[in-house]
Amino acid sequence: MINHALQSHILTVSDEATWQRVVRRAGIEDAVFHSMTQYPDAVTYKLVGAASEELGVSAAAFLRGFGRHWVLVTAPGHYGALMTFAGTSFAEFLSNLDRMHDRVATMFHNLQQPSFEVEELGPAHLKLHYRSHRAGLAPFVEGLIDGLGERFGVRVEVTHGREGADSDEHDVFSIRYGAP
Ligand code: HEM
Missing domain, CATH: 1.10.260 (434 Repressor (Amino-terminal Domain))
Structure with missing residues (x-):
């Protein structure tokens, strides 16, 4: 896929x-x-x-554009219902990503699904924690976030960083979002 x-x-x-x-x-x-x-x-x-x-x-720029394509073209084209049920707003959608992939896991075998956790930082400001078995995909996630902003008609500003120590180290995205 x-x-x-x-x-x-x-x-x-x-x-x-x-x-x-x-x-x-x-x-x-x-x-x-x-x-x-x-x-x-x-x-x-x-x-x-x-x-x-x-x-x-760069590979990062390519992955970011690809993430946007995934959310705006691939997912609605092939998995429209899953996308629709995942939420009616940008923030709600992000908070449902794990549930969405749990559903995907019932369709595919051996899924190594990522984990996403939303931390509310204030109005229209949140932190998205991304934990994965794979390396180097943070720019892909940034593109996915860009695409979700476009899907819901909100302007997004993403800052990427790493958090945690040792085995819990993971990617975090500080996301401010609002009217276009
Ligand atoms: C209905 C749409 C979607 C479907 C069917 C889907 C399905 C999948 C599948 C099958 C995998 C691979 C797991 C594996 O076998 O290793 C995956 C991984 C992933 N998905 Fe989705 N996904 C969807 C939407 C999204 C959205 C909207 C996001 C936005 C954040 C997202 C983020 C990711 C990421 C970052 C990975 C993983 C790479 C990794 O860290 O291992 N997906 N997804």
């Missing part, structure tokens, strides 16, 4: 020839991805690296 979405994102910001070059550069043999098949994470990381080189942007 993620590799399929990545292909869709590249076709949106560029073209088929670029996608073919990305696949070749990533050294992937069979570039037809099926949404319900599971692929090793390494395939996705290789595609991200190759895409950032082909498009001439």
Whole structure:
């Protein structure tokens, strides 16, 4: 699903020839991805690296744009009902992310789902804690937050940091949001 979405994102910001070059550069043999098949994470990381080189942007910038595409195009297109039930406002949606992925876990096997926790800091100001089994995806989450702001018509300002000590160390996003 993620590799399929990545292909869709590249076709949106560029073209088929670029996608073919990305696949070749990533050294992937069979570039037809099926949404319900599971692929090793390494395939996705290789595609991200190759895409950032082909498009001439940093991996972080690529992941951020891809996160936005995921929320605005992929998820509503393939999982519209899950998106609708996850909330009717920006803040409500963020606080339901774990419940949403719990539902997703009933559809996919071996899900290594992330964990999100919302801490209210004040009116229109919150902290989102993100814990994951995977490394390097904070820029993807920033793009997801950008996309959710657009989905709900609010302007968002995101600041990324790390918190916690040793094994509890995790990413945190301070998010101010409000009228567009
Ligand atoms: C209905 C829409 C969505 C579906 C079907 C979905 C599904 C999934 C699936 C299948 C995974 C992979 C788990 C695995 O097997 O390892 C995943 C991971 C993830 N999802 Fe979603 N998701 C959706 C929406 C969102 C939204 C709106 C966010 C916004 C924050 C989000 C954030 C993430 C992140 C950051 C990861 C994980 C990478 C990691 O840290 O391991 N997802 N999601």
